[in-house]
Amino acid sequence: MGLYQSVVRGVSQEMKQNSSLSLDNGSRVAVIGGGPAGSFFSYFLLHMASRVEISLQVDIYERREFSALGPVGCNMCAGVISESLVQSLSVEGIRLPADVVQRGINSFLLHTDRESVTMYAPFREMRIATTYRGGGPKGAADMKVKSFDEYILNLAVSKGAGAIKERVTDLSWDGQKPQVHTKGREPRTYDLIVGAVGVNSPSGGLFEKLDFGYRKPKARKTFNMEFAFGSEFVTNNLGNAMHAFLLNLPGLEFAALIPKDNFVTMCLIGDKMDGKFVDSFMQRPPVQKYLSSNDSHTAGTCSCSPYASLGNATQPFGDRVVLIGDSGMSRLNKDGIGSAYRTAKVAAVTALFRGISQRDFFEGYWPICKTIKWDNRFGRVIYAAVEVVKRSRLLSRGVVRMIKSEQQKLGKYRRMSMVLWDMFTGSAPYRDVFIRCLHPAFIGGYIRHIVSGSGSSSVEADRKEEVMEETTMGRLYHDGEVIIREGETGDCMYVIQSGQSEVIVTREGKEVTLSVLGEGDVFGEMALFQQQPRSATVRAKGDMRILTIDKRIFLRRVHEDPSFAYLILQKMSQRIRELDSEMARLKVEAGPGIES
Ligand SMILES: Cc1cc2nc3c(=O)[nH]c(=O)nc-3n(C[C@H](O)[C@H](O)[C@H](O)COP(=O)(O)OP(=O)(O)OC[C@H]3O[C@@H](n4cnc5c(N)ncnc54)[C@H](O)[C@@H]3O)c2cc1C
Structure with a gap:
C-alpha cells in the first residue's frame, strides 16, 4: 500500500x-x-x-x-457544461471526448433590446462545452450524438x-x-x-x-426548444458563442440561444413559461434576427418544458x-x-x-x-437587480457600453465583463459576483458609462471570431510554440487535452529537455501554490491542445473539497519521483566522483 x-x-x-x-x-x-x-x-x-x-x-x-432521441432519452436541459466544471473534471482526469462535445464555446454575445456586445473568455480558448444529455433532439436521426x-x-x-x-x-x-x-x-x-x-x-x-x-x-417550469439549422448556418451566424438575452420581458430570468453542432438550443428560464410567453420572446427583434434568418427551419423540431430546481x-x-x-x-x-x-x-x-x-x-x-443554499440567496438579489436593469433602457445601455469599452482595452480590470461572464457561465459563486458589484470602481465605471451614453443606440456586435476546432476544449498550440517560459511569472496551470509538449530548462546557454508530457498531464501547477517564476519552459511538440486551469477556480474547489488538492499533490510527487530517478541515472552515467 x-x-x-x-x-x-x-x-x-x-x-x-x-x-x-x-x-x-x-x-x-x-x-x-x-x-x-x-x-x-x-x-x-x-x-x-x-x-x-x-x-x-x-x-x-x-x-x-x-441514447434514445427526444425527451424520452434526455434529462432535458440546455446541456452547457460550465467553465468551472470542464476545468474540475479535467483535473480529476475526466476529459470530455470530442464526440460528447457538440461545440466548444469561447465567448458570450449579450443582446439587449437594442444592442449586442461580445465578451470573450478570459483565456481566449474553448472553455465551455455544449452537449446533449440524451441521444439528441427529435429529427437528429442521422446525426452523431453521444449523450453526456x-x-x-x-x-x-x-x-x-x-x-x-x-x-x-x-x-x-x-x-x-x-x-x-x-x-x-x-x-x-x-x-x-x-x-x-x-x-x-x-x-x-x-x-x-x-x-x-x-x-x-421547489421547482418551476422552464422551456427548451431545438432548431435544426445545420452546421454551416450555426457556425456562420452564431459561431462559438453563447447568445444571452437581457430583454425587457418581465418574468424572464435567463434566455439563451446555445449553438450545438448543427442544432441550436433555445433555453428560457423564468416564472411564467407558457406558450404565449415563449412566442413573445421569439418575436423580439434580437431573437428574430437569428430565428428568421434560417428560412427552412424556423419551427423547432423538439421541445420540452422540464422543471428547474429552485x-x-x-x-x-x-x-x-x-x-x-x-x-x-x-x-x-x-x-x-x-x-x-x-x-x-x-x-x-x-x-x-x-x-x-x-x-x-x-x-x-x-x-x-x-x-x-446561502449562495442562492445572493443569486436571487442579483436576478432582482438584473430585472431592474432590463426594464431601463439607460441602465442596460450602460452595461453594454461598459463591456464594449472593456473588451476594446486589454486591461486587467474588466469588471462588468467578468461580472457577467461569471454570472452567465456560473464560474463564480453569486456571492463573489455580488461583492464585486459593490466595489466602488465597478459602481463608478457603470455610472460613467450610463451618463456618457451618446451616439448610436444600435451598435452592432463586434464579433471577431477566431478559427478554432469546435469540439475539443482548450486552445490549439502548434509545434515549437511556447506555452510557459522559464523565469516568467504566472498564476494558472495547464492540462494537456491532446498531443505532447516538452519541458525544457536552459543551463549555460544550452537547452536541456527534462521530460515529455502527454495527454492528461498537468504542468505549471507550482504557480498555484507559490508566487515564484516558472521553473522551466514548456513547448509544444507537434500540434497539441491545452486547457488552462484558473487559480481562482482551482482554489475554490480545494477549499470546498480538499481531496481535490490530492490530485495535484499526487502529480507533483510523481514528478519528483521521476526527477529522482533521472538524477540517479545521470549520476550512474557520469561515473564515480559526482556528488549530488
Ligand atoms: C431548462 C433547463 C436548462 C438547464 N440548462 C443547464 C445547463 O445548460 N447546464 C447545467 O449545468 N445545468 C442546466 N440545467 C440544470 C440541470 O439540468 C440539472 O441541474 C441537472 O440535470 C441535475 O442533475 P441530477 O443528476 O441531479 O438530476 P437529473 O439530471 O434530473 O437526473 C435524475 C435522474 O434520475 C432518474 N430517476 C428519477 N426517478 C427515478 C426512479 N424512480 N427510478 C430510477 N431512476 C429515476 C431520471 O431518469 C434521471 O435520469 C438546466 C435545467 C433546466 C430545467
Whole structure:
C-alpha cells in the first residue's frame, strides 16, 4: 500500500471510529437516478474506495435509455457544461471526448433590446462545452450524438458500478436498513441509499415517505426548444458563442440561444413559461434576427418544458440516506450539472471516509449544501437587480457600453465583463459576483458609462471570431510554440487535452529537455501554490491542445473539497519521483566522483 493510501486509510479509520454507521468491505449502495449526480457519486465513491482497498457493491437504478432521441432519452436541459466544471473534471482526469462535445464555446454575445456586445473568455480558448444529455433532439436521426449523461454513467460502470435499467417504485425500511422496490422483483436491502432523482419525476416523494425530515426542493417550469439549422448556418451566424438575452420581458430570468453542432438550443428560464410567453420572446427583434434568418427551419423540431430546481431541499440526509444534485441542493438557474458534481463528490467522500449516519452527513455533507443554499440567496438579489436593469433602457445601455469599452482595452480590470461572464457561465459563486458589484470602481465605471451614453443606440456586435476546432476544449498550440517560459511569472496551470509538449530548462546557454508530457498531464501547477517564476519552459511538440486551469477556480474547489488538492499533490510527487530517478541515472552515467 502506497503512502497516499496509508494516510487516507488512517484518516478514514480515525473518522469512522466516531461513527457507528460506515461503509466497509462488501457494503451495498443503491443510487437512485443515473443522471450526472448519481453517476458522479458512483464514480467517485468506487474510485476512492479502490484506492483504500475497500470493495463496495454500487447499483445505479436508471430508467432512461440515454441514447434514445427526444425527451424520452434526455434529462432535458440546455446541456452547457460550465467553465468551472470542464476545468474540475479535467483535473480529476475526466476529459470530455470530442464526440460528447457538440461545440466548444469561447465567448458570450449579450443582446439587449437594442444592442449586442461580445465578451470573450478570459483565456481566449474553448472553455465551455455544449452537449446533449440524451441521444439528441427529435429529427437528429442521422446525426452523431453521444449523450453526456451516458458518458458519465459509463464512467461509473467502468469503475465497477452495476447499471440497473429499472424504475424504483418504492422505498421502505427493513429494520434499520433501507430497501429498494422495483416492479416484479423482491425488494433489495442496502447499507446506503443515495437519492439522485432530480426534480422531473415524483420520485422525491419516495424519500419524503422515509420520514427522516426530507422535503424536496421547489421547482418551476422552464422551456427548451431545438432548431435544426445545420452546421454551416450555426457556425456562420452564431459561431462559438453563447447568445444571452437581457430583454425587457418581465418574468424572464435567463434566455439563451446555445449553438450545438448543427442544432441550436433555445433555453428560457423564468416564472411564467407558457406558450404565449415563449412566442413573445421569439418575436423580439434580437431573437428574430437569428430565428428568421434560417428560412427552412424556423419551427423547432423538439421541445420540452422540464422543471428547474429552485435550489434547496430540506434535510437532504438521514441515517443511511443522502440526496444529491437537483434533489438535494442545486445552484439557482446556473451550472446545475456543476452542483450535481460538487454535491455528489462531497457526499461520496463523506460516506466513505466519515460514515453514513445522519450526524456524518451533517458534519461532512451539509456544509456544501449550506454554501449553495446561502449562495442562492445572493443569486436571487442579483436576478432582482438584473430585472431592474432590463426594464431601463439607460441602465442596460450602460452595461453594454461598459463591456464594449472593456473588451476594446486589454486591461486587467474588466469588471462588468467578468461580472457577467461569471454570472452567465456560473464560474463564480453569486456571492463573489455580488461583492464585486459593490466595489466602488465597478459602481463608478457603470455610472460613467450610463451618463456618457451618446451616439448610436444600435451598435452592432463586434464579433471577431477566431478559427478554432469546435469540439475539443482548450486552445490549439502548434509545434515549437511556447506555452510557459522559464523565469516568467504566472498564476494558472495547464492540462494537456491532446498531443505532447516538452519541458525544457536552459543551463549555460544550452537547452536541456527534462521530460515529455502527454495527454492528461498537468504542468505549471507550482504557480498555484507559490508566487515564484516558472521553473522551466514548456513547448509544444507537434500540434497539441491545452486547457488552462484558473487559480481562482482551482482554489475554490480545494477549499470546498480538499481531496481535490490530492490530485495535484499526487502529480507533483510523481514528478519528483521521476526527477529522482533521472538524477540517479545521470549520476550512474557520469561515473564515480559526482556528488549530488
Ligand atoms: C431548462 C433547463 C436548462 C438547464 N440548462 C443547464 C445547463 O445548460 N447546464 C447545467 O449545468 N445545468 C442546466 N440545467 C440544470 C440541470 O439540468 C440539472 O441541474 C441537472 O440535470 C441535475 O442533475 P441530477 O443528476 O441531479 O438530476 P437529473 O439530471 O434530473 O437526473 C435524475 C435522474 O434520475 C432518474 N430517476 C428519477 N426517478 C427515478 C426512479 N424512480 N427510478 C430510477 N431512476 C429515476 C431520471 O431518469 C434521471 O435520469 C438546466 C435545467 C433546466 C430545467
